[in-house]
Amino acid sequence: MTVMTMAKALNDGLRTAMRDDDRVLLMGEDIGRLGGVFRITDGLLDEFGAARVIDTPLAESGIMGTAVGLAYRGYRPVVEIQFDGFVYPAFDQIVCQVAKLHYRSRGNVRMPLTIRIPWAGGIGAAEHHSESPEAYFVHTSGLRVVAVSNPQDASLCLRQAIACDDPVVFFEPKRLYHAKGEVDPTIDLADAPPMGLARVAREGTDVTILTYGAQVVTALDAATAAEDEGISLEVIDLRSLSPVDYRTVTASVRKTGRVVVTHEAAREAGVGAELIASVTERCFNYLEAAPVRVTGHDIPYPPAKLERYHLPDLDRIMDAVDRVLDRPNSLSGVSA
Amino acid sequence: MTVMTMAKALNDGLRTAMRDDDRVLLMGEDIGRLGGVFRITDGLLDEFGAARVIDTPLAESGIMGTAVGLAYRGYRPVVEIQFDGFVYPAFDQIVCQVAKLHYRSRGNVRMPLTIRIPWAGGIGAAEHHSESPEAYFVHTSGLRVVAVSNPQDASLCLRQAIACDDPVVFFEPKRLYHAKGEVDPTIDLADAPPMGLARVAREGTDVTILTYGAQVVTALDAATAAEDEGISLEVIDLRSLSPVDYRTVTASVRKTGRVVVTHEAAREAGVGAELIASVTERCFNYLEAAPVRVTGHDIPYPPAKLERYHLPDLDRIMDAVDRVLDRPNSLSGVSA
Amino acid sequence: MVHTLNPGVSLRTDVDDVARLLTAEGERIPDPDLDPWVEDIGPSILRSLYRDMVLVRRIDTEGVALQRQGQLGLWAPCLGQEAVQVGTARALRRDDFAFPSYRESGVTFVRGAKPADLVLTWRGEEHSTFDPSEINTAVPQIIIGAQTLHAVGYAMGIQRDGADQVAATYFGDGASSQGDVNEAMIFASSFGAPVVFVCSNNQYAISEPVTVQAKFPIAGRAPGFGIPSMRVDGNDVLASLAAMRWALEHARRGDGPAFIEAVTYRMGPHTTSDDPTRYRDADEVALWRERDPIARVEAYLRGRGEFDDEFAQQVAADADALGADVRSACLTATSREPIGVFDGVYAGPHSGLDEQRAQFAAYLEGFAGEVGR
Amino acid sequence: MVHTLNPGVSLRTDVDDVARLLTAEGERIPDPDLDPWVEDIGPSILRSLYRDMVLVRRIDTEGVALQRQGQLGLWAPCLGQEAVQVGTARALRRDDFAFPSYRESGVTFVRGAKPADLVLTWRGEEHSTFDPSEINTAVPQIIIGAQTLHAVGYAMGIQRDGADQVAATYFGDGASSQGDVNEAMIFASSFGAPVVFVCSNNQYAISEPVTVQAKFPIAGRAPGFGIPSMRVDGNDVLASLAAMRWALEHARRGDGPAFIEAVTYRMGPHTTSDDPTRYRDADEVALWRERDPIARVEAYLRGRGEFDDEFAQQVAADADALGADVRSACLTATSREPIGVFDGVYAGPHSGLDEQRAQFAAYLEGFAGEVGR
Numbered sequence A, B: 001m002t003v004m005t006m007a008k009a010l011n012d013g014l015r016t017a018m019r020d021d022d023r024v025l026l027m028g029e030d031i032g033r034l035g036g037v038f039r040i041t042d043g044l045l046d047e048f049g050a051a052r053v054i055d056t057p058l059a060e061s062g063i064m065g066t067a068v069g070l071a072y073r074g075y076r077p078v079v080e081i082q083f084d085g086f087v088y089p090a091f092d093q094i095v096c097q098v099a100k101l102h103y104r105s106r107g108n109v110r111m112p113l114t115i116r117i118p119w120a121g122g123i124g125a126a127e128h129h130s131e132s133p134e135a136y137f138v139h140t141s142g143l144r145v146v147a148v149s150n151p152q153d154a155s156l157c158l159r160q161a162i163a164c165d166d167p168v169v170f171f172e173p174k175r176l177y178h179a180k181g182e183v184d185p186t187i188d189l190a191d192a193p194p195m196g197l198a199r200v201a202r203e204g205t206d207v208t209i210l211t212y213g214a215q216v217v218t219a220l221d222a223a224t225a226a227e228d229e230g231i232s233l234e235v236i237d238l239r240s241l242s243p244v245d246y247r248t249v250t251a252s253v254r255k256t257g258r259v260v261v262t263h264e265a266a267r268e269a270g271v272g273a274e275l276i277a278s279v280t281e282r283c284f285n286y287l288e289a290a291p292v293r294v295t296g297h298d299i300p301y302p303p304a305k306l307e308r309y310h311l312p313d314l315d316r317i318m319d320a321v322d323r324v325l326d327r328p329n330s331l332s333g334v335s336a
Numbered sequence C, D: 001m002v003h004t005l006n007p008g009v010s011l012r013t014d015v016d017d018v019a020r021l022l023t024a025e026g027e028r029i030p031d032p033d034l035d036p037w038v039e040d041i042g043p044s045i046l047r048s049l050y051r052d053m054v055l056v057r058r059i060d061t062e063g064v065a066l067q068r069q070g071q072l073g074l075w076a077p078c079l080g081q082e083a084v085q086v087g088t089a090r091a092l093r094r095d096d097f098a099f100p101s102y103r104e105s106g107v108t109f110v111r112g113a114k115p116a117d118l119v120l121t122w123r124g125e126e127h128s129t130f131d132p133s134e135i136n137t138a139v140p141q142i143i144i145g146a147q148t149l150h151a152v153g154y155a156m157g158i159q160r161d162g163a164d165q166v167a168a169t170y171f172g173d174g175a176s177s178q179g180d181v182n183e184a185m186i187f188a189s190s191f192g193a194p195v196v197f198v199c200s201n202n203q204y205a206i207s208e209p210v211t212v213q214a215k216f217p218i219a220g221r222a223p224g225f226g227i228p229s230m231r232v233d234g235n236d237v238l239a240s241l242a243a244m245r246w247a248l249e250h251a252r253r254g255d256g257p258a259f260i261e262a263v264t265y266r267m268g269p270h271t272t273s274d275d276p277t278r279y280r281d282a283d284e285v286a287l288w289r290e291r292d293p294i295a296r297v298e299a300y301l302r303g304r305g306e307f308d309d310e311f312a313q314q315v316a317a318d319a320d321a322l323g324a325d326v327r328s329a330c331l332t333a334t335s336r337e338p339i340g341v342f343d344g345v346y347a348g349p350h351s352g353l354d355e356q357r358a359q360f361a362a363y364l365e366g367f368a369g370e371v372g373r
């Protein structure tokens, strides 16, 4: 066990994956000499050379499309999309090729791509640098989607994603890149639990909070605050957004009977909608109150100075907790 | 009132919109001499000329991006995406530009684009020709999303979409292009109800079926079948997927207490998830059973010969109806 | 001086402004750039190229017929484009890797696709049938231009493996407008990847004449990206073969990508769903009928006494046999079981989909037991 | 012959392989292509170009300083690129329409952006401030290359209006790899749209040297699309102006698009978040410091007795005043109210968002009343 930042854990995970399998290679913008704008690939060019750490031309569709070709040839490309908001030019290659080639080729062609996306807001960034596009990928059959919230998961899940024979879209919350945590970077993948089991980040009895990524930290803060008010929140870090580990989720919901989902992404047809729909289908008779979503508004990501009114913070989570507990101090509410 | 096919109604709607406003112009692949692969723009080149009916180079991002520029200049471009599966190269321009420019420019720049998409499956088509990408757009703040199910709505909603100062993604179910219906093509837009009110396609008392597009027809068939079994289904044709007319939806759900949502698109994080989450939030105390989704599977669209096992048909809807009514003959079910 | 107003580039789009070795009348004309690449091509190879073209045409006829008879959902005819497909594909080494589009049945056939592989996708049974690694050919692509990037990536893999293979990618004149195709040229150039771009300029993208995509020859774009290119008569199998050999050799020896624009004509409709009379004149089609790729090889060989009726009959018989095989592969096809829609989505277990599959299996089973509702 | 192996195109990427009118030392040299376009440019206009460049540099210095002081979230310096920005923007007519990227503060300034417009976006107050229709300049673009298509579309609108305006779009060397930029050239060429492409090749896309994007001059790509192009010294304001006039006139008279590659250098970091010492040598930067765009104009004018210290001081004072205005616009900025995050998403009512807005307003209101929890 070592204490390290998530950025370091990811860097370390990449290095391990590249040492373990020489078909693994990295592609992206500025990932070579610069080590990526977040330094996640720092030092890897020196260790593995330009044939395996590839600074590409500035074209995301080109990156994704050539990664598909490399996968055809038996490579395992790990693609870095520089920021969440720049994944869209690659959307066609992801949706029509990466996600479908295994199905379309009747399993003959594997697409073991990992698409790393520095992700989401809260860092005061410029436009297009704080997006939460995860729902697009969750809705895309053929992909797996992972979102991490701490250095240990970052390290292990990234290695698992790279080792996975299916394409994985891997979300790294930018605002946690410098958060530190204990990491065992040497876990044997053969012994590790399968990628994508949800984690009970904090046990509780009154309300289940379903969340992922940086919101896990906010939810844990809310749980601490709630404790002071005598409310016990169970916080579940989903880790895998597709598939979702419903065994862990439903066990919690059946215990608490009350659910709050929180994410930064817009609400409409977001991951929260899926979670509520699925939980309602699976746990209807256990639910004591309507599940509530605490999400980004259904607006384009606002300017940096306003982002704190967009991102669901501790207070908004607590307000939702009040609501599912039917406490009178809930300020929000749903109209007809 | 005239009886015409949906294809004709759309053609007619375009013609009317172009006559009414000379800033309206059409862009797309093969929309000129050919009149579009579905003939929706038939005859419009002859009437309005090549400056207003523009056969573009084969590049969807280029089409969408130049449409944005035309909107900057005060035009109202109506873009035809040839098939649902070919919208993805334009995704970046749609998500980052079309959807955001009004917000980003503080309302200074309007994006009155209409993006017409011949849509969804059931016509035995080749790969990429039967996609249901609507959830991607519903999840994208800044867009409006409409899906029509009959010639009258096709005619009116298309004209409304074109007249709307916001971007509208307009879904046209291919398998209904040749379905006929009564159309009043002369409705004055000033008198018409606002675009996007849901329509109670059939009144009923036992179960509410929420649906849109070609599935409305399947749901109506199910309602007829159900009647024979003494079950009364209320079928709601949403027409607008973003925003959803929850007034109409909740009124129905409060009456029936039971909900089935059906759409062709994959289930995970689809529009059905949003509908169930919203309905649960809004009508929790009225719900007698967990709402159920009947959707395409979470798979890439299968080969044509298999599509009937993918598309939710009458039997699958009836099975879900049985389930929400807790009738013993429901064959499906949800595991833990 | 530094302007690149570039008077050097031919700005004509004239279809006769091409490199050619066999005229429409079957006359062998010299071409200094192409001649060196076909020195070894004698009558017997020419006869086998003729044979391949006839077989491809027969496959195409069968495809159209099967579609008309309701046995295929759709067919994209390659009638008139046999020369570029056969000529370039025959130049490939077995271990090179081809990335074709939907219209390249001639390419997939030459690469080794079996009769079933040629029709079951169009029948709607499978998105694709053959295993790409068996015939070193990718799943044919429908998303216009997407495969060009795959070819470049594959070629980057070849480089990393230190191999001397080449990736070849096929696409149309319409495709040349897609961002992906241009990005593919940029990546290929930047990485010096061993990839050959073959643009079959058949004059149309569905109804749009090539002039919607390009006011000047498409081959003229490649040099701007640092990729040498050649514009050849795509109805001339010998020129197509020669140009492809030039391009492959260029890539194989480590000099990076090369580009071929093969000027040809789509004699049929875009697909069997299309009605080309809406957008082009019979005259134009008639003109191109004169430029038939097969007839000119026959004329040339006959002129040299290297082609007789017996050979023609033999090829026709082979073609009929192949046609019959294609037909029978189509007619004897069986569809997957309903639950088979779930096959092959993921390579490994997936809790969400596995559950959905199990539920659907239960549904199907229960449903099978029911007699009506 | 029809090959386009194209020996006519200069395949060098040498930064000195450019058209130039003012050398780094301030010597006026002739250029047959550019000279005709600057016949009317005498000392007084040159002084005003000098002045604009100094002002732009001052804005840039202020931007960096404000960022260092925590007043801006980020700043993308244009240090070293003043000549291409001022020279080309000054060639535009007021009613032409510019589509800049994030780095073109010089362009937006010349177009008429106010001090607040130059900083409030970087401060994170607004995604953009000015009304594009007031200064005929689009919201600066962050998505690399996207604006080039907007410019082409706008130009298609100009054509439809029968107007003689031109759309001009700015982008970087990195952007030239994006599909959108290539599609923009294709659309522009096919429709003969009055648009001018200005590629500021500042040698880097963040850390990537231009050789990752292109092995050959970027200007060499345009002719392949049928677009005439020119490669100029982007640190030479006179050459930049001249080339832009040539390009604008070409477009304005109905001859379609034109393309300029302006070879320049990003003297500073990519943005204030960047550390360029990780990827480039001080030597290289020093070399380019010798090529300063402002110094050469001063040297030229001084050499002709058209520039004295008094003028220099006046300009410096103007620059200081502008700098102070920029600073004060930044420091006096006020943020929108929290509920303002909902402003301007849609042009018309939207039941879903209106409801969400109302709920959030209620939440904020109730919350404001609370003292802690």
Ligand SMILES: Cc1ncc(C[n+]2csc(CCOP(=O)(O)OP(=O)(O)O)c2C)c(N)n1
Pocket: B029, B058, B060, B082, B086, B089, C103, C142, C143, C144, C171, C172, C173, C174, C175, C176, C202, C204, C205, C206, C266, C270
């Ligand atoms: C991304 C995308 N957009 C649109 C289409 C619809 N489409 C199929 S073929 C075709 C024309 C292609 O023309 P070309 O590239 O010249 O190839 P050809 O069909 O002539 O062989 C179009 C527009 C598609 N398949 N993919």
Ligand SMILES: Cc1ncc(C[n+]2csc(CCOP(=O)(O)OP(=O)(O)O)c2C)c(N)n1
Pocket: A029, A058, A060, A082, A086, A089, D103, D142, D143, D144, D171, D172, D173, D174, D175, D176, D202, D204, D205, D206, D266, D270
């Ligand atoms: C689509 C997209 N991908 C990636 C980025 C991240 N990014 C911002 S600037 C930049 C480099 C741009 O280089 P260039 O076009 O040369 O312009 P310059 O910054 O040098 O002015 C990159 C990669 C982006 N903004 N948009």
Ligand SMILES: [Mg+2]
Pocket: C172, C173, C174, C200, C201, C202, C203, C204, C205, C206
């Ligand atoms: Mg074609």
Ligand SMILES: [Mg+2]
Pocket: D172, D173, D174, D200, D201, D202, D203, D204, D205, D206
């Ligand atoms: Mg640059």
